[in-house]
Amino acid sequence: MAKALGVGGIFFKSKDPQALMTWYQTHLGLPTDAPDHAAFFPAIMPAGGCTVFSPFKRTTGYFAPSRREFMFNLVVDDLEGALQQVADGGATIVGDIQSFDYGRFGWFLDPDGNKVELWQPAVPPAS
Template structure:
């Protein structure tokens, strides 16, 4: 049986894709090898980091206050610093930081209204 080996990309619509990608490059240091996309390689993932694939129920409130039917998660090396940069770049912080044994999480709303989750994994995760 063939198997899925990981997430190969996150693709979503935007009213101005180049401007939104440029915002992510400024706000979070997303790689900028292209004005059309960013590439994250597995070697950049910190110890304890991984990609999670998780469908949610249609009535979930987890993506609120965004009206989007998706939310993506970005692994960061410094959650507090990343949230500060996002706010300074004009993003809207959403909720309080949550801590678990596998890491710390924070959320924001990007310029297109998408809720984004940031995850700083613990090395032991």
């Protein structure tokens, strides 16, 4: 049986795709190899990080206050620093940082109103 091996992309509409891409490159350090997209390769994923594929019920409030039918998650190496950078860039911080065994999370609305979840994975114990 063929198997999915990971998420190959996150694609969404924007009123000004170039401006939004530049905003993410400026405020979250997305790779700048191409002007219209960022490519992340597994080697840069921190220990404990992964890509999650998870459908939510249509009635979920998890994406609020965004009115979009999607939310995306970006893995970061410094949650507080990343949240400060996006806030300095004009993003709206949503809620408080939450901590779990598998990491810490924070959220913001980008300039287009998309809700973005930032995840700093917990460092796995040394073997």
